[in-house]
Amino acid sequence: MNGLNIKQLLDEIIAQAMQQAGIEHPIAQIRQSQKLEFGHYQANGIMAAAKKNGYPPRVLAQKVTDILGDHAEFSFEIAGPGFINIRLKAAFIEQNIAQFSTTNSTSDGKQKTVVIDYSAPNLAKEMHIGHLRSTVIGDTAARVLESCNHKVVRANHVGDWGAQFGSLLAYLDQITVVGEEISSKLTDLEKFYQSASKLFRGDKEFAATARQYVVKLQSNDPQCYYLWEKFIGVSLDHCQSVYDKLNISLTIADVKAESAYNEDLPVIVKILQDKTLLTESDGAQCVFLDEFKGKNERPLPAIVRKSDGGYPYLATDLAATRHRSEIINADEVLYVVGASQQLHLRQVFAVARAAGFIGPEQIFRHLPFGLILKADGKPFKTRDGADVKLIDVLNEATDRALKLIKEKNSSMTEQEQLKVAEVVGIGAIKYAELSKNRTTDYIFDWDTMLSFEGNTAPYLQYAYTRIRSLFRKSSTDPSRLTNPISLQEDQEILLALRVLQLIEAIEAYLEDYQANILCNYLYELARSFMSFYEHCPILTESHQIKASRLQLANVTAQTLHSGLALLGIQTVERM
């Protein structure tokens, strides 16, 4: 974003004044104040600097504020042990809100190519609740980076290879009559998976056949390959329908499946061998790096080829690093993968670096996330121990939203109600996910997850509809508003300031891709609007005030809309 970053501006102004006061390498430590009585922003760096230079903190603070003098845009006040509380003058906010635009983008000018590895369902299973986090978190990162004009490569590293496909293909072959359309057998995927795995467990003959199919698949047997391709196609279509319903920006074109790296696997091993990184251990080809220790301080291998000649997923992941580094030429690669994979990914990155697959300037980074748990702290499963299907969660969400809509607003057409239920229900799920700290486990409870009150997506969406309603009521076209915004009431000033802080939220988000920072920002924005809306009449005011407040409401709506869009959450005109 290249809009005004107030925090950054203040950082420069205060640091410069500190320097003039005799501080070397000053750090102003500007923060948004927690309480209004401490101003809009505060500088916390005076005390540390004073300490370091042997001044009494308040004396230094005085010196700095004297240098700053009677500023046109800010007022400064010394408080407590040596804080400088900063207040923005209304005129300053008015002037900047007039230039505000949500479509401004990146600052530092450097466009990066960022690969984001996310979602990555296993095609041998139906998508379940466990896929929600990676999918939603990764999609947000993709949207935010794109909004900052970076080039984003979405990489959906789907599992489409390996032993678990043996029984599926054997079963598919068994139930398919020659000449019959295969996809008709796969209309109910869930039933298909269950039948296949039931046979695999209960029928020894079938299990043996299934194992043969694994071998056949790996040796590119034509019939087997044909079945596999069909199966993968149907399975991917199923995933895509979930993505569409969830409003995820992934498409079929973003799929780069595990099998896509099959031909690279021997090459990877060869390179490792040529670089003398390989050691044979118990028949397996391993890379031993000093930094990895297993149980009892034994060296921990990264196994790139198993003793049976097969390749483990570490080999595939290595091939993927090479592709992303050398072919895509990524500046940064983000892996949105569960926290339990941490050691694995550390090994992947370390081996890839040792082998030269990753250049020294390239950043490969794991963005871990925790588990979704039940209220009792155990992993989230159905009563009989099965995974909860993602599509069921989404349907439950829209059903609940629809029910609520029917209670609250029956004037909409059936079709509109359904549309709004989708937007509200799906928004609630995504927001519930994104508003929590990425790295920790969290409790999934239907009622809190699908709550439509308080700090939730519907609250933000509701704020948006209230604004849209204002424009309907007053028959005003927001794009025709050209009048300036005049800020009188505290609620107006705080709301306008919030709007201007969007850029700070985005930059804070990009530090560590913690979406809850964006959520918190949007929630505070919506709250500020609600407060303004209650306190400041709009449509009943004189022309000038009315126009100003409508203008302020309009930039708020734009900010809510584009902020929610970064999270992949939509808005509606009515709800």
Place this chain on the structure above:
RNA sequence: GCGCUGGUAGCUCAGUUGGAUAGAGCAUCUGGCUACGAACCAGGAGGUCGGGGGUUCGAAUCCCUCCCAGCGCGCCA
């Protein structure tokens, strides 16, 4: 055993990298709808920040130690 996470209000979670009297939502209590939309607003109550040491002007945050929970630690992905 070793490593990585985490332990904050009754519940679910924040806490901008060391700042002021630790904040939200839900639940609970008190007010506010012949509506610029009450999916809301204004306010109250609720805390030994797992325990104990330490570092300093200042600690939920950094260090040490102990307790508890989750995850990971050679050929599943």
